[in-house]
Amino acid sequence: MTTASTPLGRARAVRFDRYGGREVLDVRDVPMPRPGEGEVLVEVRAAAINPGETTIRSGALHDLLPATFPSGQGSDLAGIVRETGPGIREFGPGDAVLGFSWTRSSHATHTVVPAAQLLAKPEALPWEVAGALSVAGPSAYAAIQAVDPHPGEAVAVSGATGGVGTLVVQLLARRGVTVLGIASAASAGWLSAHGAIPVAYGDGVGDRLRAAAPRGIDAFIDLFGPEYVRLAVGLGVKPDRVDTIVPSSAAVECGVRQEGAAVADTPAVLRDLSALLASGAVELPIAATYPLDRVADAFEELERRHTRGKIVLLPQDRG
Incomplete structure (x- = not known):
């Protein structure tokens, strides 16, 4: 030893x-x-x-x-x-x-x-x-992988300025995705500075999302709770392009994906993410x-x- x-x-x-x-x-x-x-x-x-x-x-x-x-x-x-x-x-x-x-x-x-x-x-x-990094990073990686976003698509993210959300927003923006970041009005500046369109949560959030993405929302990553799973499906997002990291009966009822850190919790993923953070390309x-x-x-x-x-x-x- x-x-x-x-x-x-x-x-x-x-x-x-x-x-x-x-x-x-x-x-x-x-x-x-x-x-x-x-x-x-x-x-x-x-x-x-x-x-x-x-x-x-x-x-x-x-x-x-x-x-x-x-x-x-x-x-x-x-x-x-x-x-x-x-x-x-x-x-x-x-x-x-x-x-x-x-x-x-x-x-x-x-x-x-x-x-x-x-x-x-x-x-x-x-x-x-x-x-x-070791929970937030793989959770962000897995959620993005689950909804398989393509350049030019619109992806909504609830809890967009939390520990996982801040990484999801930046990683999506690096893919050329239109990111709709759902968070408090106080977070609008951070979201705009990191490549997202800020959308304030609360009453009327569905209407604000529609206005921000008039051609429709292609995918939805929920990092907050079941109300957003139901909102995503109500907005017409296909269940297989909705991912939540928050277990709930709503996720089961709506048939959405529930992929979190466990599917991407590997040294290889952590190595890639830590390199991005160390270089300043992404921040946590x-x-x-x-x-x-x-x-x-x-x-x-x-x-x-x-x-x-x-x-x-x-x-x-x-x-």
Whole structure:
């Protein structure tokens, strides 16, 4: 086993012992994890929070994604390799990496991750952006792939300035698509500056979409909720060209696509997206950062659903 300096003491990690709201979250001292075959120990510098973590913590996905208590949380991460397990050749202590954990473990000062789920972090990529990419990036990639947009087509995007939406808008614009970005009126400037036609949400949004795309809307990417699935179908978009990343009965009833991060959560996709972000060709706005001890406050801000871009935990920051 290779080490930079053998980790001493204990790590700190977010835990919860029962399903519930933000009040069940706790930050605890835990044994320092040790990497096994094919794994590395990462000192986490940044780890995003995601709406799906709220849903899992509430118990709403118990039948599909049950928690084993005490449960950790978090999948996105970026950090420094501190120790490698047997069989690791691609990384060594001191390497900067980004990637994802399938074991709900990134909201912590340290976590063990299979090397196959990591890639080298580009030097130009800020920590908070690198740590926010592994859910939002593949989710954006998968949603675009699902609706298969072509240059000149009109594609509507709900939740267009959220963590996934900001990437979807820019990636669509790079394809020569007419992007109709549904968001608050306060976000109109950002959308216009990034190649989209802003469309304010709220009463009359359907009429505003029709006015923005008088020749019709070819595809619809929903990143917010079931009301937009019904709106898309009502606007005449074919169900196989509607994709939502928000599970709902409306999605099933309308027969639309439900393709999210899982279908594109690969190092290859992350490598392409991280290169675009590092070069400045695409940006991922960071709405706020919080130290690990304020994880409940971070989720409170997320649950208001009015952030532009991602909210990120900085586990090494004692705030």
